[in-house]
Amino acid sequence: MAKSKYVYTCNQCGYESTKWNGKCPSCGAWNSFEEELAEAPVGVRSSASSGSAPDLSDNILELEDIGADSDVRYDTGIGELNRVLGGGLVKGSLVLLGGEPGIGKSTLLLQICQFLGEEHSVLYVSGEESARQIKLRAQRLGVDTENLYILTATDAEAIAQTIASSAPDIAIIDSIQTMTISRIASSAGSITQVRECTNLFMHTAKNQEIPIIIVGHVNKDGAIAGPKVMEHIVDAVLYFEGERHQSYRILRAVKNRFGSTNEIGVFEMIDKGLREVDNPSQMLLEGRPHNVSGTCVACVMEGSRPILAEVQALAAKTSYSAPRRMVTGFDFNRLNIIIAVLEKRLGIFMGSLDVYLNIVGGFRLDEPAGDLPVAMALYSGIMDKQIDEQLVAFGEIGLGGEIRSVSHITHRIREAERMGFKTCVIPKQCMSAINAKDYDIEIIAASTLKQAFAAIK
Structure with a gap:
């Protein structure tokens, strides 16, 4: 029997099946399977017999020989965000910022661009808004730094190549659900696209020592849309929480390889963007x-x-x-x-x-x-x-x-x-x-x- 060229993938956990299921046998979610084109199988040969695998012995380093400079974090200019990140944005890190629509994710990122742009170059990549729309929002928030560069694109491979060639100090991707890789047949926002795009940006951040912040949408249950493996790939996962009808927002870290996950940041949404709340008790x-x-x-x-x-x-x-x-x-x-x-x-x-x-x-x-x-x-x-x-x-x-x-x-x-x-x-x-x-x-x-x-x- 010929193998089907379609697979069904759970949009909650990434479980794959050759047939549609009403309930995912992995995570238990109902009506979560989506049809996608199966990737072409690649023949695997024994690396040892073919001798094609490179020898990485020369890349092995002793722990004491690895440099650990004190200046490995960027100050974002927002104390509450620095607190949640563990002291600032770590060089070469990949940070995932999630939250409800309209909660203030893009507003927060544009605000930190104003401070970071004083001494560093920032590349803001948007797959949802045009450059003119970003300019209008930046004017409302008072963001006018000369070191902020805007790129509107959705091709993840081209964006990764642009980051590597232009070498900005910080890169922001808004959002990961709009990014695509052309060689993958599935549509933007699918399990495969989100996973592979996140993996691509992770390699870019590590190889170029450039911190990258990616924005992630959430599903109706409040979890970040896409496969759970995406949260395992990134270095830090931040959630923006708050009631839509209230002005206060809470930024919480659920994963952080470079700091504690117990800290929270408290903000208030005002006309000019997000304002830090120094005294949450009051x-x-x-x-x-x-x-x-x-x-x-x-x-x-x-x-x-x-x-x-x-x-x-x-x-x-x-x-x-x-x-x-x-x-x-x-x-x-x-x-x-x-x-x-x-x-x-x-x-x-x-x-x-x-x-x-x-x-x-x-x-x-x-x-x-x-x-x-x-x-x-x-x-x-x-x-x-x-x-x-x-x-x-x-x-x-x-x-x-x-x-x-x-x-x-x-x-x-x-x-x-x-x-x-x-x-x-x-x-x-x-x-x-x-x-x-x-x-x-x-x-x-x-x-x-x-x-x-x-x-x-």
């Missing part, structure tokens, strides 16, 4: 309600940065046979565990109550230290007892109702003190790591939920 606490039950302030660590965020909880009598549980910015399963602990250990029955939990400002509490403020907000909302507006809490909750210790206790208390809070509820085990006399804030040490709830008067 931003997240703006507009707090007064004399209202069901709110508590949490202090969580994002990398080396402590951030204060407001937790809001609402419990109301349900009109359904099964009570509703709705969460924004917090893990749904973790909330169910906290509710179970409150019912079992404190006798607070919530089987007839709808529970709604919200983290204000589009922020997300992923750290276990957010358990205690969530529990205190729930208790405050159910009992209709107001929590002092000058109180902040943090700690992990165990299944026995105990409050477990958390890390970076000093940084958290200092941030609460700096923001003007008067009371801080912390795990009792953390008292051995601090001296309460060193702080101008009342510290309440609690080992159980009952002791923590006693601070609510």
Whole structure:
């Protein structure tokens, strides 16, 4: 039987099959298979027998002989972006920037071109906009550097050759889903095209020691469109997050070979582009309600940065046979565990109550230290007892109702003190790591939920 010249590729994970499947057997995605032309098979000969493979013995280097200059990073001019990248843009690195449409990816890149263009040459390659459109956007953002060069093209091989020959200091590709390689029969944005174009730009960045930033679109699930292997190829993967109807944006690294993935950058979208938010805690606490039950302030660590965020909880009598549980910015399963602990250990029955939990400002509490403020907000909302507006809490909750210790206790208390809070509820085990006399804030040490709830008067 003749082999089919078509293959079906999953647009979520890149799995290939000779027939169409409703559900991908690799990643489990539904209706994700796309038809593509199969690449012509290439005969493989034994390298050892043919002797055609080159000997790379002369290219082997000792670790101590490899130079590691201190000047291996470019300052982008935006402190929040430098923080997420680990100190700046590394020479020869390939960075993938993803996010929802209109979130501000191209705006951020044009803004860093203004600063980088003062001392370095920048090549901005666009496959989506014309040069005139980029010029209009640059004028709106106040970008007028003479070292910014614009290229509108979609041929990845020609672009890679242009980067190698013109040798700019930094290159930006917007976006990878518009790039194509002519010898590949599939259309732009397909699994094969995205994978091979990314691989081509990776070799260009490494061979020429030129940092390249590529923009990636996201699919309806929020993941970067294209094969997952694309995220393995690049050196860093950055996600731009934020609600479309809110002005604040959060830049987060989910992969970084040259720095931590725990750091975040906070921006605000204004008329002139993106503005750095130097004090995220103040931003997240703006507009707090007064004399209202069901709110508590949490202090969580994002990398080396402590951030204060407001937790809001609402419990109301349900009109359904099964009570509703709705969460924004917090893990749904973790909330169910906290509710179970409150019912079992404190006798607070919530089987007839709808529970709604919200983290204000589009922020997300992923750290276990957010358990205690969530529990205190729930208790405050159910009992209709107001929590002092000058109180902040943090700690992990165990299944026995105990409050477990958390890390970076000093940084958290200092941030609460700096923001003007008067009371801080912390795990009792953390008292051995601090001296309460060193702080101008009342510290309440609690080992159980009952002791923590006693601070609510």
